[in-house]
Amino acid sequence: xxxxxxSRLARWLAGPILIGIAACAPTPPHNQPxxxxxxxxxxxxxxxxxxxxxxxxxxxxxxxxxxxxxEPQSVIQANVLDQTVSxxxxxxxxxxxxxxxxxxxxxxxxxxxxDQQSVELGIGIVGLATDGSTGIDVNGDGKADRxxxxxxxxGISFGVWNGTPYQGRPLxxxxxxxxxxxxxxxxxxxxxx
Amino acid sequence: xxxxxxxxxxTWADTNATNSSSVDDLIDPFKTSARAFIKALENAGAKVDxxxxxxxxxxxxxxxxxxxxxQGRCKASDVSQTSGVDIQWDHGSDAASRQGAAEMVAGxxxxxxxxxxxxxxxxxxxxxxKAIDMNITWTGTLNVKRKDGTDGRT
Numbered sequence: 304x305x306x307x308x309x310s311r312l313a314r315w316l317a318g319p320i321l322i323g324i325a326a327c328a329p330t331p332p333h334n335q336p337x338x339x340x341x342x343x344x345x346x347x348x349x350x351x352x353x354x355x356x357x358x359x360x361x362x363x364x365x366x367x368x369x370x371x372x373x374e375p376q377s378v379i380q381a382n383v384l385d386q387t388v389s390x391x392x393x394x395x396x397x398x399x400x401x402x403x404x405x406x407x408x409x410x411x412x413x414x415x416x417x418d419q420q421s422v423e424l425g426i427g428i429v430g431l432a433t434d435g436s437t438g439i440d441v442n443g444d445g446k447a448d449r450x451x452x453x454x455x456x457x458g459i460s461f462g463v464w465n466g467t468p469y470q471g472r473p474l475x476x477x478x479x480x481x482x483x484x485x486x487x488x489x490x491x492x493x494x495x496x
Numbered sequence: 497x498x499x500x501x502x503x504x505x506x507t508w509a510d511t512n513a514t515n516s517s518s519v520d521d522l523i524d525p526f527k528t529s530a531r532a533f534i535k536a537l538e539n540a541g542a543k544v545d546x547x548x549x550x551x552x553x554x555x556x557x558x559x560x561x562x563x564x565x566x567q568g569r570c571k572a573s574d575v576s577q578t579s580g581v582d583i584q585w586d587h588g589s590d591a592a593s594r595q596g597a598a599e600m601v602a603g604x605x606x607x608x609x610x611x612x613x614x615x616x617x618x619x620x621x622x623x624x625x626k627a628i629d630m631n632i633t634w635t636g637t638l639n640v641k642r643k644d645g646t647d648g649r650t
Contacts, residue, residue: 403547403548403631406545
């Protein structure tokens with residue numbers, strides 16, 4: 304199957320399937336964070352070819368599994384190229400956004416997508432050995448997790464959820480400050496920062 | 497003579513339609529209140545970094561309509577002009593107009609969430625100079641004096 308097969312992806316989005324990625328995953332290369340590392344240092348968000356994550360020590364060639372936040376969602380892979388401070392690569396570092404995004408302790412990496420893919424908005428996970436065909440389990444608990452994005456009044460809120468999205472606390476959340484005003488559509492006004 | 501939509505306008509906006517992070521650009525009474533609040537925070541030992549105050553109306557206009565046209569949510573010929581921005585949205589064909597707008601969307605780094613119907617706003621408290629974004633950092637307990645001089649612990 305291809306990584307973007309919508310039929311299988313629709314299956315895991317519609318009803319998570321128990322999987323045991325942690326148990327089956329091969330040992331990651333030496334320069335990749337282990338699956339057991341804190342989620343905060345393994346998960347980040349993407350706008351285009353820029354990966355923002357609270358981890359300043361990712362090495363070039365580290366592999367990312369990326370959930371594209373399209374409708375329907377799909378999974379692709381990419382490799383980290385290098386850390387960057389360029390707003391040409393990272394819209395998150397444009398002058399109107401840089402201060403707020405940088406203040407969150409994020410580091411920014413240029414990435415290269417596999418198979419000439421591209422991403423508008425996405426959530427990236429470091430250190431997972433999966434093509435996402437049967438779901439993605441970021442914390443190794445055997446459950447496929449859910450990935451969300453919604454708009455706040457000035458940015459985008461990303462989330463990874465162990466159960467029903469927007470109920471309880473997410474496994475991981477990220478905030479992308481856009482630096483311009485837009486209409487919020489996060490459920491219940493939720494902003495997972 | 498109007499200039500067609502495209503990357504030119506990204507450069508133009510970065511010079512002629514910039515946002516502010518100065519409290520001076522806010523309007524009263526909000527400005528006075530914001531100043532007093534920042535002073536109270538700083539007096540209590542907090543570090544305040546103001547990141548945004550007044551946002552440019554012209555910049556918002558360019559953001560909004562480039563997003564709308566590039567997404568095919570309106571026709572370039574239907575967009576009204578605004579004072580001080582001599583842009584020609586309509587290139588004579590839908591495809592060319594969308595291409596010009598798409599160049600601006602990319603240049604401005606505008607995000608396009610899936611199924612989003614909400615473009616960048618034309619109006620907001622920031623645009624009307626009645627909003628402020630700031631990062632506030634401190635260590636320990638912050639005792640910010642209230643307006644009446646009493647303590648408020650955070």
